[in-house]
Amino acid sequence: MGEHTANARFADEVSVEPDYITRARAHALELGAAPVSAAVGSQISVIAAASNALNIVEIGTGAGVSGLWLMRGAPRATLTTIDSEPEHLSAARQAFIDAKIPPARARFITGRASSVLPRMNEASYDVVLVDADPEAVIEYVEHGLRLVRPGGTVLVPRVLAGGGVSDPVRRDPTTVAYRSLIQETQASLAVIGALSIVGEGLLQLTTLRDYSS
Template sequence: MSENDANARFIRESIVEPAPIARARAHALELGAAPVSPAVGSQIAVLAAATGARSIVEIGTGAGVSGLWLLRGAPQAVLTSIDNEPEHLAAARQAFADARIPATRARFITGRAADVLPRMNEASYDIVLVDADAENVIDYVAHGLRLVRTGGMVLVPRILGGGRVADPVQRDEVTSAYRSLVQETQESPVVLATVSASGEGLLQLISVGPS
């Protein structure tokens, strides 16, 4: 086993997922919702706590898993969750109720993110999590950067594309979009960017405002 593989295994096995999130994960997998991994979930919880987030948007509910992790880090935040799958949103609502998240802490919007995001107020959110419709990830990140305040964060799980992004031979549309996001945000004057390789990978962007 390589050093990288050993490190990944150690991290994966060290994370203890709270029971309400573990139950939400089991339900999400039954629905085929593909929630974020515990490794990524624990990271977004820490980032939510570190930023003192009070207003969060997630694009794609993961049937409640990602939202529960975010609110674990920022229990006073209000989460807006957007998904075009009513069944996934219903599962998220139930997961939040089971975790005793007050109804005032979450609102759920059924619809296509491409239709919902343009109607949302710019510079009004602390965190935007992008975890849906990988083929539209570049557009969603652009919307996310418009929505977050200066100093706010846009987070993109699955940025490593299951190992495909690091392989230059892979040139499908989604892989190329992820690769472009990593490269272009590293060079952008309006964000600070870094990539975590834990779990499925997490692109972290902090808005620093106009150049």
């Protein structure tokens, strides 16, 4: 086992998940909703906490696992979560009830993100998580960067595409989209980007503040 593999395995094993998120994870797996790992969940929770997030957008609700992690880090935040699957949204609502998150803290929107996001106010959110429609990830990240305030952060889990992005032979649309996203944002002067290889991978993009005024 290589050093990177051993480190990643250790990080996965030591990640501690609250019971209410573990229950939501089990339900997500039953629905085939593919929740984020506990290792990635703990990272997005820390980022939400460090951002003092009060307004969060989640693109791709799943069954509520990533939303619960975000709210764990930012319990005073209001989460707007978007998904095209009513069954997933229903499961997420129940998961939030089980976690005793006040109903006013979460807004569940049924619909495709490509239709919902253009209607949302720009520079109004602290954190945007993008976890839906991998082939449209670049479009969704562009929306996310428009929606976050200066100094806000866009998070993209699963960005390593199961190891595909590091394999130059892989040219399927999902892998190409994630690979392009990583390369373009790392070269961008508009954001500070970092790529975590823990779990399924997490791309973190924080927009730059304007200190000129």
